[in-house]
Amino acid sequence: MTTTTTPQPAAPAAPSAERRRRAPRQLRRQRSDLVAGPLMALPAMAGIVLFIAVPFAAAIGLSFFNVQLGSPRPPTFVGMSQYVRLFTDPVEAPQFLRALGNNLFFAAVVIPLQTGLALVFAVLLNQQLKGIRFFRTFFFMPVVFPMALVAVIWRVILDRSGSGLLNSAVDAVTGGAVGPHDWLGSGATAMLSVIALSVWQGVGFQMVIILAALQEIPEERYEAARLDRANGFQQFVHITVPGVRNTLIFVVLLTTIFAFRVYDQVYILITTAGGNENALRTVLYQATNAIITENSVGRATAISVVLFVIIVVIALVQRAVLRQRSES
């Protein structure tokens, strides 16, 4: 107080002036936050609006019209009739519902199978062995192949003649007791064949994700378990699986979306390998067919909208279930 050179009357004003000076700065900073936030989000938001929201809204709009690709005629408004037809038309509904059923069957088999196999492979490949890198690369390799190539390879494997790879293998194993089978042409085995090749192609991807998670599990836990005399299986169930739980959830979500997007292999096998169309058609195949071979934009968009709704419902249900679990 005594050392201060500041005139006394000014003293009490000083803090308030400081506060006054600081307050607008804060306000300004808040205001600039208000601007900067949205500004920085703008490119991403614009991308979402431009490339997802607008096309999707347009798709919904188009599904109410009869629009032919490349036609100069004005589209005619048909209301809900594209949707009504998908579910009730005596010709169209069986095909669409079959496609939906095929998708659900594919998902129901592929999701547990592919996730389970990926986990098993990841555990196997997580060991410290000589040359483990070679095996890791080997198991991951099919992921690098485009699905079109995979379909062409499997087309040779699944060839219906007695000289087809799978048929000759079956013949050799059974000693000729089982004759050649038309794996892709038969309604009973067509989808199972596609599931086999899809899992073969896709499992490496999930495996790598799980492998990364496995390496995050601290070794001490296994050590502790071994001290408690837990055997290999017990270690797997009580340490490995809980350790990669969150990754497994992510992998299941991912596989679910992949399972509903199945198209490439199905299209190639139907059009070039005599695949049983009715047993292999998927929702996406129906949509693409509607637009590419029949130029019907309206029907294709209606199918896409239905597919979107289904995926949203499944995603919501999955999220609800998983959230419940993690809370409990």
Next chain:
Amino acid sequence: MNTKLTARRAGVAVAMLAVAAAALTGCSAGSGSGSAAGDGTGDIVVWGHQGQDSEVNAIQDTVKSFNASQKKVHVTLKLISGDTYTSTVTNTPTNKLPDVLEMDGPTLASYAYNGKLAPLTGSVSKSTVSNATDGSIAEGTYDGKLYGLAQYSSAMGLYGNKKMLEAAGVSIPSSPSEAWTPDQFSDALKKLAAANASGKSLDLSESALNGEWGTYGFSPMLQSAGGNLVKGDKASGVLDSSDSVKALEDIASWKPYVDSNTDGNAFPNGRVALSLSGHWNYPTYSKAVGSDLVALPLPNFGDGEKVGAGSWTWGIGSATKHGKAAGAFLDYLLNDANVKAITDANGAPAATKSAFTAQSVYQSGGALALWGKQLEASCPATAITKDCIAVYRPVTPGYPVITSKFSSALSAVWGGADAKEQLTTAAKSIDQAYSDNNDYK
């Protein structure tokens, strides 16, 4: 709160409709651009599909020599991959289409219907039109107007291995009138399969049935049986008629003798004695089988032998401002020298009368003379007679739906499904598409 929410909802709905309307108008833009004849000079753009290397060379040479031969018209050629060619043209707005464009024969009607093509009359010289084969005219005529002229067509039937046919004691038909009946054909398949270590006797590219090959190669058999794909604007009662169903059942009954041919070598390697195929396999087959290669007719299902025909054809874009120049280029493209160049490159039968008569392989004494004879008796699918053999696929804007539904049904029946059921479903789908589009009027 409530009103706010509904207001917001209404706002979203309005925005959505606006977007939809924008999208719709976007689709319909590009119409109403009329063609103009021009004064026969100028720069024109030509679109073609990129086929085999030899075909590419031939068309490039044609353009080069055309540009060098005169000063009035300059042609710029743009080749587009054959796999995506049709979808490229379908998705290109009319005013962005070139002056001259190539197109796959059966797609011509839908382009003409959608206003993408200008009629050729007036642009192309009369002598060019009169030199076109009946097939070329049938393929290019829609709604009474000529929109397309082809350089070449296609020829198909059965290839036979003479040595194997004779060894199995199967008679060899030497003209379309001697074509096997379905019973004789089944009998031949059985005998040939028994005589072959493979146990098979026929290749028909079964893996490609669910595609254009199915409609091109197999709908003529329905027509031979008295059925058809469509009649007028209706498929019901035609595609699912008992004649059509019977023909499809006969086709499916060959399956035990058919090689799946995953490697594409069933016929060259002698695993089968017969191959249902076309001119495109002639180079490979004649190299492998040599002088034992014979061209045979398809089986006659009752109404005379019928085979598929047709290929790529050329037209003029409706937005052209140089109709005359485009016509002059087409005249040049369709003259003997240029048709010979392209058919030498791909082995296809020429679609102009003068060039066709000069093709020794399709004329009497030639290896494919029988198929040449088939092409001389050609007709459009709308006017089939007993004497007509080479049937050009229906020239209708509904063709994309027809071929998609028919090939699907064919493939399903081949896989064991019921023919009547499949064809009935296909016919209903086709009729639905026609009625959705006001019968493409």
